[in-house]
Amino acid sequence: MTGRTEPGRTRRRGAALEDAILDAAARELVESGFAGMTMDKVAARAGTNKNALYRRWPHRLALGTAAYKRLATAAPVPDTGTLRGDALELLRQANRHWSSPLGAVLRELLAAAGGAAEFLASLQERSGEAAAAPWLTVLGRAVARGEAAPEALHPRVATVAVVLLRNEFVVRGVPSAPDDVLVEIVDEVYLPLVRGRGAAGPAGRPPGSSAT
């Protein structure tokens, strides 16, 4: 707690120290959020000083995102046997995550990054493009079972549900989305969307208009 070199311990260097710092930062993040994670507190908690931090990360946001990454952990892809079940489970996972202290931290970081693509990129690993993977997996199985149209296997389509959920958090500021909302998203939007896409055609839509 003092920041002084504790008499018994040897002075840490390199990776060992870096690890200790990230650990301290991660704990600060969970306890006080990103806003409350001051550089001095992290340094004190890691038993070092700010120099060590600034030698490794150029500023607070960089340290924050680095520390966040060590906290984020991927959940297994559900396989309930129905698309509805899988989708609901994925949404519930996401809801739990966004509702947790960790989710709050993620929101703060997203906010602090503002538009700095580089930092958003490292956060997206768990919440952006890569988050499409489980949805595509689940959707793929649904297509094989005949529960969804093959045209739905498209990142933008596949992730619609989780994007709507995220919207609840980011824009409406809810601390946690009620389960009703998840059900509504699945039943009113997601299932009709992935099911009904076969009916497309009549209203003049250019065929080759799928962008990345």
Next chain:
Amino acid sequence: MTGRTEPGRTRRRGAALEDAILDAAARELVESGFAGMTMDKVAARAGTNKNALYRRWPHRLALGTAAYKRLATAAPVPDTGTLRGDALELLRQANRHWSSPLGAVLRELLAAAGGAAEFLASLQERSGEAAAAPWLTVLGRAVARGEAAPEALHPRVATVAVVLLRNEFVVRGVPSAPDDVLVEIVDEVYLPLVRGRGAAGPAGRPPGSSAT
């Protein structure tokens, strides 16, 4: 510029001063963003001092949102004759707004509000629930023309497109969404969704499960 009472002008009070402050804050917002909108700068620009600000708004965020509101202006609801045209136009409006300096400010405010529902509420007037109105209008006409299923007249469904677009900005951090993306959202998600909803039924979904 000096903040001193200019010799010729009489000392402003009440609404007049409040107006001047909001004006100054709004100009600061546009020029420097919310992050750059300092209380001192606003006071100086309004030709007054911080006291006058803090007597009216409890903190910077409150002043920022108040100033933002005076900048935000509603666009007319399009009526192109087809749902596709209307939806694209609404998306393009939204894209323009989010891409503009004003949109950047809105993103900052949203971020700074963090989860403070009260401030989010005042911003949502133009970007949240109330933003559903134009979509419902446009969808209503589409339903009348037979372009969309009546079940689609539901806030969550109606606003799917603009939520997806907002996601591009908030999560992916793009400065402006390419038109391709708008087209993709409309053609791959929105139109299939509002059209295809009639095909619901088969996969066991509890009938009375629509929450607020």
Next chain:
DNA sequence: ATGATTAAGGTACGCGGCGTACCTTAATTG
């Protein structure tokens, strides 16, 4: 008119937090 009341102006300051500078001291390297 003229004093009483209300609100604006002026100014200074405390506090917290980021990022930097500069030196001292321990660990590593050869």
Next chain:
DNA sequence: CAATTAAGGTACGCCGCGTACCTTAATCAT
């Protein structure tokens, strides 16, 4: 056992928010 590298200690500049306290002008009541 030097020489080099990296950590520890400490102080500080800077900025920006929010507050306190007093002076001065505008408005209101009588």
